[in-house]
Amino acid sequence: xxPRRGSLLTSRPVKRTFPTAQDAETAFYDALExxxxxxxxxxxxxxxxxxxxxxxxxxxxxxxxxxxxxARIFQSGQRLKVHLSHHAVLSGMMLAVHxxxxxxxxxxxxxxxxxxxxxxxxxxxxxxxxxxxxxxSPAPQAPARPAGDGPKVLH
Amino acid sequence: xxPRRGSLLTSRPVKRTFPTAQDAETAFYDALExxxxxxxxxxxxxxxxxxxxxxxxxxxxxxxxxxxxxARIFQSGQRLKVHLSHHAVLSGMMLAVHxxxxxxxxxxxxxxxxxxxxxxxxxxxxxxxxxxxxxxSPAPQAPARPAGDGPKVLH
Numbered sequence: 001x002x003p004r005r006g007s008l009l010t011s012r013p014v015k016r017t018f019p020t021a022q023d024a025e026t027a028f029y030d031a032l033e034x035x036x037x038x039x040x041x042x043x044x045x046x047x048x049x050x051x052x053x054x055x056x057x058x059x060x061x062x063x064x065x066x067x068x069x070x071a072r073i074f075q076s077g078q079r080l081k082v083h084l085s086h087h088a089v090l091s092g093m094m095l096a097v098h099x100x101x102x103x104x105x106x107x108x109x110x111x112x113x114x115x116x117x118x119x120x121x122x123x124x125x126x127x128x129x130x131x132x133x134x135x136x137s138p139a140p141q142a143p144a145r146p147a148g149d150g151p152k153v154l155h
Numbered sequence: 156x157x158p159r160r161g162s163l164l165t166s167r168p169v170k171r172t173f174p175t176a177q178d179a180e181t182a183f184y185d186a187l188e189x190x191x192x193x194x195x196x197x198x199x200x201x202x203x204x205x206x207x208x209x210x211x212x213x214x215x216x217x218x219x220x221x222x223x224x225x226a227r228i229f230q231s232g233q234r235l236k237v238h239l240s241h242h243a244v245l246s247g248m249m250l251a252v253h254x255x256x257x258x259x260x261x262x263x264x265x266x267x268x269x270x271x272x273x274x275x276x277x278x279x280x281x282x283x284x285x286x287x288x289x290x291x292s293p294a295p296q297a298p299a300r301p302a303g304d305g306p307k308v309l310h
Contacts, residue, residue, distance in 0.1 A: 032310060049245040051254040051274065054310055058295050059254055059272045061243040073310050080310070088216040090204040090287055095250040097276055097288050099206040099214055104310075117214045119206065119290040121252055121276055132245055133252050135274040136310070137292030140213050155187060155209055155228050155235070155259075155291070 015042045017128030021096035024122050024129045029082050035074040041067050045123065045130035053135040055116050079107035085115075096122045096129070101139055115139040170197045172283030176251035179277050179284045184237050190229040196222050200278065200285035208290040210271050234262035240270075251277045251284070256294055270294040 018024040024043050031040035044050055044066060052066045053059050054073070060066050086101040102116040121133040173179040179198050186195035199205055199221060207221045208214050209228070215221050241256040257271040276288040 047245060049243050051243050053272055056295060059241060086214060088204050088206050090202060092278060095278060117208055119274055119288055123247060123250060133274055135290045140211060
């Protein structure tokens with residue numbers, strides 16, 4: 001491994017770069033499974049307006065607020081196994097939107113928890129692909145059906 | 156207003172174009188308030204992988220599935236008034252991510268329903284800015300707080 005050197009702007013070591021949005025996504029879920037905060041935050045763009053919504057949680061905005069939330073989550077030491085499904089991928093030269101289901105099994109449990117529907121947004125930056133937004137919310141329990149047949153929602 | 160002409164590719168009239176992502180967003184919520192399906196679908200990119208998650212609903216993928224869901228929602232004839240708050244905006248040359256709260260008052264009701272946290276993703280296309288993704292989910296009732304203090308979530 002090449003020696004890591006300090007950035008001129010911050011005291012943090014140079015971050016890994018991700019040649020594709022899929023590389024960034026793989027690193028994101030790898031960091032989530034390992035509970036590795038530094039690896040998780042390498043995936044995110046260092047921007048004051050990155051946004052993160054954990055399932056049922058408030059909207060978090062900005063790199064520092066997002067980092068703090070992952071630090072709290074990883075503090076529990078709970079190990080997670082993440083199986084992804086239901087991929088729908090939109091990709092362009094500069095951006096990628098990955099929609100998917102996260103099926104998460106908590107360490108010590110035999111079955112995955114109810115699925116989480118997730119939208120991940122990535123952008124190609126000067127330093128490779130980075131995550132701009134992660135919005136996760138509980139998926140409905142029933143199989144996918146046309147909107148309007150299920151519980152009444154505003155839209 | 157200039158005469159509208161048929162597209163060479165579809166029998167639909169030429170769509171409005173939106174010079175900025177904010178113009179597309181304004182048109183989106185205007186169409187939502189008016190229950191105007193054609194105006195709503197002008198905002199969306201015609202792509203097989205556009206994605207839409209209504210609050211508590213399944214992930215919908217593709218222009219036709221998204222159109223069908225809005226058609227069902229607008230069929231009710233329910234009029235909505237939408238007040239937006241909590242904006243966080245990320246914008247680049249080719250993409251924009253708008254995070255916000257939708258505070259929706261249903262016609263005949265005096266108070267807004269509980270807020271919805273929303274991520275809207277737009278891209279600059281050959282025909283102006285279009286929506287690629289809309290992910291809406293119920294916002295927590297309590298004021299925003301660091302993740303981990305609230306109900307236990309996986310991440």
